[in-house]
Amino acid sequence: MTVETVAGKPVLEARDLVKTYGRVVGLDGVGLQLFPGEILAVVGDNGAGKSTLIKCLTGAEIPTSGELFINGSPVSFKRPQDARDAGLETVYQTLAVSPTLDVASNLFLGREIRRKGFAGTMLRALDVKGMRERARAELAELGISTLQDVTVPVENLSGGQRQAVAVARAAAFGSKIVVLDEPTAALGVRESNQVLQLIRTLRDRGTAVILISHNMPQVFEVADRIHIQRLGKCAGTITPQSHSMTDAVAIMTGAQTL
Numbered sequence: 001m002t003v004e005t006v007a008g009k010p011v012l013e014a015r016d017l018v019k020t021y022g023r024v025v026g027l028d029g030v031g032l033q034l035f036p037g038e039i040l041a042v043v044g045d046n047g048a049g050k051s052t053l054i055k056c057l058t059g060a061e062i063p064t065s066g067e068l069f070i071n072g073s074p075v076s077f078k079r080p081q082d083a084r085d086a087g088l089e090t091v092y093q094t095l096a097v098s099p100t101l102d103v104a105s106n107l108f109l110g111r112e113i114r115r116k117g118f119a120g121t122m123l124r125a126l127d128v129k130g131m132r133e134r135a136r137a138e139l140a141e142l143g144i145s146t147l148q149d150v151t152v153p154v155e156n157l158s159g160g161q162r163q164a165v166a167v168a169r170a171a172a173f174g175s176k177i178v179v180l181d182e183p184t185a186a187l188g189v190r191e192s193n194q195v196l197q198l199i200r201t202l203r204d205r206g207t208a209v210i211l212i213s214h215n216m217p218q219v220f221e222v223a224d225r226i227h228i229q230r231l232g233k234c235a236g237t238i239t240p241q242s243h244s245m246t247d248a249v250a251i252m253t254g255a256q257t258l
């Protein structure tokens with residue numbers, strides 16, 4: 001795999017995305033291609049446009065101009081739910097879990113399974129047993145072995161386990177694209193490694209992953225390709241094989257150009 005050409009068709013593609021806030025240019029014509037079964041890291045200095053890029057890709061912001069394609073078809077997301085409906089799930093930096101709910105309920109938040117018949121359709125009763133069974137199966141498939149009990153409230157879990165629930169929620173139910181904003185920022189070494197392993201599992205299942213991170217060693221450990229944002233533009237896309245961490249930082253700061 002070279003830097004410029006990657007086999008296969010992108011599951012997500014952005015062309016010439018621009019996002020302005022009044023006179024401030026958050027994104028200044030950014031392109032991006034994301035392929036099935038790869039981890040694409042997005043790095044860049046503070047204010048480089050990483051969050052703005054992710055928001056424009058995931059329906060949290062509407063780009064001022066530019067085009068977005070899912071599996072080659074043009075899309076325009078007006079809200080995050082539009083992106084979810086298209087198979088794109090996002091885990092925002094602020095944890096998207098409900099602390100008082102248990103693990104299984106968190107996994108099914110917003111897509112609860114109702115009981116069959118009168119109880120479900122008229123009384124809106126939840127199929128708690130069914131959801132717990134599917135939650136166990138989903139966690140097992142993702143290789144999350146530290147979560148033995150899906151009936152435990154998430155507030156009783158460790159930081160890494162909570163993050164694992166948030167990632168599992170995004171990964172569950174066959175989403176094609178998972179976007180993770182600094183998923184290990186608040187975690188210790190062991191917990192970070194667990195989350196990184198989970199991200200690799202997702203990738204190996206064929207899910208396309210976008211990982212925003214400030215942690216260069218982690219980026220170089222897990223990413224297949226690295227998109228470098230600088231001053232609202234993409235300063236280049238590199239791989240851990242083609243460039244060193246020092247190169248990446250130099251490109252980020254403008255000391256080196258590709």
Ligand SMILES: Nc1ncnc2c1ncn2[C@@H]1O[C@H](COP(=O)(O)OP(=O)(O)OP(=O)(O)O)[C@@H](O)[C@H]1O
Pocket residue numbers: 021024025026027044045046047048049050051052053229
């Ligand atoms: N809602 C907003 N209103 C005005 N300016 C904004 C807004 N959101 C972002 N910007 C500006 O757009 C530029 C890109 O910001 P963005 O948040 O995307 O950077 P970032 O790469 O995520 O930085 P960080 O690493 O600090 O999170 C910055 O100059 C920022 O001030």
Ligand SMILES: [Mg+2]
Pocket residue numbers: 050051052
């Ligand atoms: Mg940001």
